[in-house]
Amino acid sequence: MRSSLPPLNPLRAFEAAGRLGSFTLAAQELRVSQVAVSKQVRALEEYFGVTLFERGHRSITLTPDGARMLPAVTLALDQIAAATSGLKHRGRSDMLSIQAYTTFAQRWLIPRLAAFPRMFPDIEVRVTASLLPANFGHGGIDAAIRSGTGEWPGMSADFLTPLELVPVCRPGLIDGGVADPAVWLRGATLLHSLSRPEDWSVWLKGRGIEGVGMRDSMRFENSAMAYEAALQGAGIAIGIRVLVESYLASGALVAPFDYVHRLDGGYYLIYPSTARPSRTLALFRDWLLSATGTGLA
The missing domain is CATH 3.40.190.10 (Periplasmic binding protein-like II)
Known part of the structure; x- marks a missing residue:
């Protein structure tokens, strides 16, 4: 009976978390916070009176009840999405x-x-x-x-712009200049993006710099946050050149080194x-x- 249908938002949170195996990835897909996803799943568990996930320190695993429920919920949501997409785009070529x-x-x-x-x-x-x-x-x-090398199965891909890595920081951070990049970087705070965790290592290797540890560092959810931290003088960020060009042009950020590392591929x-x-x-x-x-x- 339709009167026994569970609430839709908790179902969406459960389905995304179960399919992706992560509350964090589910939150990114649904464009809500991880806390919101966790609360929605908890509400669904209370609704049914069962546990749907076993929660570890940094992981989740479907329980037998959750594993039985997930395929049916995924199919139902896919059918709803297909039906509503057809209605939404009917007559809307604009x-x-x-x-x-x-x-x-x-x-x-x-x-x-x-x-x-x-x-x-x-x-x-x-x-x-x-x-x-x-x-x-x-x-x-x-x-x-x-971003990639232009190869996605079943996809057409048009190249837009290259992927080039360049460290950036606030001008005041390099008062007096940088005589030896390796020595200077060993004493600097490196700003990382969790969405691009290897960029600093790739740039350092390409520049031939060794012995720069990652202990004196700060990590942010995305590159925009790392750039903002650089603007505030928190350290030196590893930037993608096309994304920091306006900062460099205005002088808000500077590139203290002349080496730019170009990655394979680009944005498509x-x-x-x-x-x-x-x-x-x-x-x-x-x-x-x-x-x-x-x-x-």
């Missing part, structure tokens, strides 16, 4: 949904988007952020911007190759490639 990483959206995509509605006022662009792989099945997105606009792009996506793709100077593929 709607375009783009997904990107949080920092990339803030520092690169959004500053460029202001020109798009002036050229195409009939197209409404919606931008969402996620670290998770783009889900075109029931994610409600038309295209995504992701990706979308399913199994179907012809919609009019709105084709217009956005052509505009974006023209705006970035990469030309049409």
